[in-house]
Amino acid sequence: MSATTAPTSDATPATEVPMVEARGVHKVFGHGAGALHVLRGVDLVVPQGSVTVVLGPSGSGKSTLLRCLNELEEITAGSVHVDGELLGYRHDAKGVLHRLHPRRIAAQRSRIGMVFQRFHLFGHMTALENVAEAPVQVRGLSKAAARRRAAELLERVGLADRADHYPAQLSGGQQQRVAIARALAMDPELMLFDEPTSALDPELVGEVLTVMQDLARSGMTMVVVTHEIGFAREVADHVVFMDDGVVVEQGPPGAVLENPSEPRLQEFLSHVL
Ligand SMILES: Nc1ncnc2c1ncn2[C@@H]1O[C@H](COP(=O)(O)OP(=O)(O)OP(=O)(O)O)[C@@H](O)[C@H]1O
Ligand SMILES: [Mg+2]
Numbered sequence: 193m194s195a196t197t198a199p200t201s202d203a204t205p206a207t208e209v210p211m212v213e214a215r216g217v218h219k220v221f222g223h224g225a226g227a228l229h230v231l232r233g234v235d236l237v238v239p240q241g242s243v244t245v246v247l248g249p250s251g252s253g254k255s256t257l258l259r260c261l262n263e264l265e266e267i268t269a270g271s272v273h274v275d276g277e278l279l280g281y282r283h284d285a286k287g288v289l290h291r292l293h294p295r296r297i298a299a300q301r302s303r304i305g306m307v308f309q310r311f312h313l314f315g316h317m318t319a320l321e322n323v324a325e326a327p328v329q330v331r332g333l334s335k336a337a338a339r340r341r342a343a344e345l346l347e348r349v350g351l352a353d354r355a356d357h358y359p360a361q362l363s364g365g366q367q368q369r370v371a372i373a374r375a376l377a378m379d380p381e382l383m384l385f386d387e388p389t390s391a392l393d394p395e396l397v398g399e400v401l402t403v404m405q406d407l408a409r410s411g412m413t414m415v416v417v418t419h420e421i422g423f424a425r426e427v428a429d430h431v432v433f434m435d436d437g438v439v440v441e442q443g444p445p446g447a448v449l450e451n452p453s454e455p456r457l458q459e460f461l462s463h464v465l
Pocket of ligand 1: 221222228230248249250251252253254255256257
């Protein structure tokens with residue numbers, strides 16, 4: 193190897209590009225006296241193939257952070273890179289930042305899957321049609337190919353026998369699993385979950401968490417906002433606790449959940465555990 197060769201991949205995994213690298217992210221809603229400063233300088237690094245669970249009290253900015261990672265919100269300051277690519281902006285030859293064209297932003301967003309508390313399935317489409325829709329509309333996949341792939345994904349989330357059911361004929365847990373399959377149909381490199389089980393009856397939570405755990409095991413990079421501490425303990429590589437728009441404490445689940453150092457986190461855990 194010559195001396196001018198760039199470092200190769202036998203370097204430690206720590207040097208690989210993170211899937212998510214958020215630096216100094218601020219989000220302000222509104223202007224002037226009514227402005228609400230919701231994110232106040234969030235740093236978040238999510239390595240490829242890892243699972244990060246985000247905890248925090250209501251209003252601490254968890255959903256806003258996820259929405260910034262997915263470009264559903266434009267950040268006020270800071271930067272977000274996903275798989276090494278700056279979201280929302282490009283540098284010109286002089287280093288000046290320019291907002292990307294909406295089409296380019298949509299393309300960036302299509303690499304990131306998002307699952308919400310409410311499933312937002314199309315009520316007039318079957319489970320299979322819900323999953324097959326975006327690949328046809330956005331990716332231009334043939335209907336036949338999209339339906340084949342949708343059937344595979346429904347099998348993966350344990351719903352092969354519900355493919356022809358309409359959302360109203362499915363339980364909340366089944367609908368949420370369809371929503372996960374629908375997000376996976378776009379072949380995302382990153383999956384964001386915003387309290388995916390908090391609208392479900394308690395007996396339906398487990399089936400959704402099991403699907404998420406399988407997805408994590410398959411190597412998907414995931415950022416999950418949830419109050420399911422058991423899931424955080426068993427599945428997360430990294431736990432982040434937010435309060436009032438900042439990351440107050442973070443680390444491996446063992447340390448953050450069993451031995452929190454921040455009083456605000458101790459207080460929060462005493463309520464959710
Ligand atoms: N589009 C918006 N316009 C104005 N304020 C907003 C908007 N979205 C969120 N907020 C405010 O930002 C703050 C943080 O909201 P966010 O939804 O991110 O909190 P959260 O941590 O997800 O809370 P929860 O646990 O209740 O879901 C709240 O005060 C909320 O009212
Ligand atoms: Mg929220």
